Amino acid sequence: SSRHFSVKLRIEKFNTKMVEGLDSKRPDDEIWSSRAAFYFAAIGAAVGFGNVWRFPALSVQYGGGAFFIPYFLAFFLIGVPILILEIGFGQYWQTGDVGVFGGFNKRLMGVGVASVACGWMLVSYYSVLIAWVINAFFDSFGGDSPWDDEGVTGTIAIDYFIDNIIGAKTLGDDQKATRVVWANVGYSALSWFFVWLCLAFGTKATGRIAYVTMGIPIVVLVIFLGKACTLEGASDGIEVYIGKWDLASLNEQGDVWARATTQVFFSIGITFGIMTAFGSHCKRHEPVFLNSIVIASCNSIFSIISGFAVFASLGHLAFLEGVAVTDLSYGGFSLVFGTWPVVLGTLPGGIHWVRLLFFDLFLLGLDSAFAILEGVITVCSDTVYFQHTPKYKITGTFCFLTWLLSIMYCTDAGLNWLDVIDYYINFCMTLVGLFECLGAGWVFGIEDQFESVGHHAVYSWAILANFGPVIIASAIWFGLEGDRPAMAGFMALIGSSLVGVAVTTYFLDKKMKESPGKWTWSEIWWEVSFSNIFKLKNLVEPTIQYIPDAWAYLIKGLIPHLLIVLFVSAAATQNDAGNANFGDYGGDPLAPH
Numbered sequence: 252s253s254r255h256f257s258v259k260l261r262i263e264k265f266n267t268k269m270v271e272g273l274d275s276k277r278p279d280d281e282i283w284s285s286r287a288a289f290y291f292a293a294i295g296a297a298v299g300f301g302n303v304w305r306f307p308a309l310s311v312q313y314g315g316g317a318f319f320i321p322y323f324l325a326f327f328l329i330g331v332p333i334l335i336l337e338i339g340f341g342q343y344w345q346t347g348d349v350g351v352f353g354g355f356n357k358r359l360m361g362v363g364v365a366s367v368a369c370g371w372m373l374v375s376y377y378s379v380l381i382a383w384v385i386n387a388f389f390d391s392f393g394g395d396s397p398w399d400d401e402g403v404t405g406t407i408a409i410d411y412f413i414d415n416i417i418g419a420k421t422l423g424d425d426q427k428a429t430r431v432v433w434a435n436v437g438y439s440a441l442s443w444f445f446v447w448l449c450l451a452f453g454t455k456a457t458g459r460i461a462y463v464t465m466g467i468p469i470v471v472l473v474i475f476l477g478k479a480c481t482l483e484g485a486s487d488g489i490e491v492y493i494g495k496w497d498l499a500s501l502n503e504q505g506d507v508w509a510r511a512t513t514q515v516f517f518s519i520g521i522t523f524g525i526m527t528a529f530g531s532h533c534k535r536h537e538p539v540f541l542n543s544i545v546i547a548s549c550n551s552i553f554s555i556i557s558g559f560a561v562f563a564s565l566g567h568l569a570f571l572e573g574v575a576v577t578d579l580s581y582g583g584f585s586l587v588f589g590t591w592p593v594v595l596g597t598l599p600g601g602i603h604w605v606r607l608l609f610f611d612l613f614l615l616g617l618d619s620a621f622a623i624l625e626g627v628i629t630v631c632s633d634t635v636y637f638q639h640t641p642k643y644k645i646t647g648t649f650c651f652l653t654w655l656l657s658i659m660y661c662t663d664a665g666l667n668w669l670d671v672i673d674y675y676i677n678f679c680m681t682l683v684g685l686f687e688c689l690g691a692g693w694v695f696g697i698e699d700q701f702e703s704v705g706h707h708a709v710y711s712w713a714i715l716a717n718f719g720p721v722i723i724a725s726a727i728w729f730g731l732e733g734d735r736p737a738m739a740g741f742m743a744l745i746g747s748s749l750v751g752v753a754v755t756t757y758f759l760d761k762k763m764k765e766s767p768g769k770w771t772w773s774e775i776w777w778e779v780s781f782s783n784i785f786k787l788k789n790l791v792e793p794t795i796q797y798i799p800d801a802w803a804y805l806i807k808g809l810i811p812h813l814l815i816v817l818f819v820s821a822a823a824t825q826n827d828a829g830n831a832n833f834g835d836y837g838g839d840p841l842a843p844h
Contacts, residue, residue: 488566
């Protein structure tokens with residue numbers, strides 16, 4: 252149709268202006284050498300520390316096997332559609348996040364900026380996690396290392412890690428930083444040198460490196476799983492991990508849904524600009540839907556298998572110590588630098604198993620770190636300012652700058668800074684995901700909707716019938732106390748939505764009377780509700796191949812609404828002091844953390 256053509260023409264004209272002087276197709280060394288290389292790099296980006304120490308712990312914390320219900324709902328209803336969006340449109344327009352969302356509407360370029368800024372903030376502390384792993388690996392060769400001491404406990408091991416590897420033993424009661432741990436500054440610089448090596452020589456080289464940085468952790472995980480399942484007591488740990496289904500926790504622990512969603516975001520690697528950048532290095536006719544399913548599925552399989560390996564090992568340690576599995580430290584730093592190394596230390600050749608674990612963690616962290624930075628570099632390389640700058644120079648500049656930013660986490664208070672900023676990054680991710688879906692589902696093609704049905708109908712449908720009711724209901728659900736906020740919230744949601752639909756109907760009726768015979772009710776409702784997202788789908792589908800209709804319905808009709816609810820839910824979750832975590836996370840004082 253003429254409206255479809257005008258949308259397509261406007262996008263092409265805008266993107267031509269945005270990347271003036273650039274070829275629409277990337278140079279040969281900036282295209283993945285094969286689909287397998289893309290898979291390994293993208294899966295490596297998605298699989299990181301969180302798959303090992305965060306996912307299994309969340310499962311136990313939120314009802315065992317019951318946690319898989321919100322996890323897989325978030326995976327299929329939110330994670331995979333956004334992954335398709337990022338890979339698909341990066342591939343279609345052959346550009347990073349800023350170019351992609353500027354393609355939806357030139358006023359949305361800030362969404363791309365927010366996305367890569369979120370990733371840059373994250374990688375500034377993620378590199379220090381890698382530095383701590385390198386520090387622990389080399390420390391395991393020293394005489395003070397506790398991981399192979401006879402009779403060592405997880406508590407002793409993690410205290411040693413926090414006090415000596417992180418360097419927190421000099422912290423006072425006020426938790427203010429007192430010194431820089433120069434060893435970690437050096438190890439952080441070393442980690443950034445490895446990141447530079449992985450990115451500096453082009454996408455083809457990065458893909459070949461990913462065969463190693465992702466391939467070895469897969470092999471090591473299989474080894475750990477096979478060994479752990481043969482240990483006495485392993486079945487008790489697996490029972491705690493997935494055998495018990497406490498469905499009541501899904502209702503009693505309201506933040507479980509938000510935690511499951513952010514775990515999906517973290518583990519798939521969306522909202523950081525990674526997948527858009529990686530997609531832009533694919534050939535334009537790659538099957539986006541198939542690629543997205545493969546990447547997302549492999550990530551979840553790695554997470555689930557990691558949980559079996561971790562809790563089979565913890566079951567063995569619980570058997571040796573005569574305690575319950577849940578009495579052991581089973582999440583975060585306490586797991587990977589305390590409990591799990593202690594378990595491995597009980598095996599023949601134990602210290603070598605511990606070193607293998609640290610080496611495995613280094614590789615997992617490395618490919619996630621260079622993937623996050625690739626999102627930033629791709630955005631810069633696609634501008635007219637840096638289009639002719641060699642990649643090794645851009646990469647080196649950002650590695651140096653991010654290393655400088657990481658020094659704050661190399662102080663003795665670094666863990667405090669990391670914990671707090673990591674918590675608030677979750678909210679950034681949720682907002683970026685929301686804005687990405689708004690850009691594709693609501694802002695793209697809005698000018699054509701204004702022309703066809705009028706701006707009053709479009710605004711009333713968006714604000715009065717969709718997002719206004721969700722915001723009102725969320726305020727009631729999570730802002731009121733008592734026994735009936737859930738029912739009151741649903742009543743407010745339904746009532747205000749009906750009001751919005753009635754107002755929209757009034758404006759649509761006026762539009763139909765202006766042009767008798769042009770519209771039927773079904774046609775004009777389709778035009779105001781889903782026409783723009785399906786025009787977008789039809790525009791790109793001939794190039795990036797099949798995208799299911801369900802993707803369009805989810806991106807516009809469900810995901811933005813859910814992310815608003817999840818954001819408010821997470822922000823309203825209370826800490827032990829009875830205050831909302833948002834703004835009072837962990838009860839920390841406002842200064843310095």
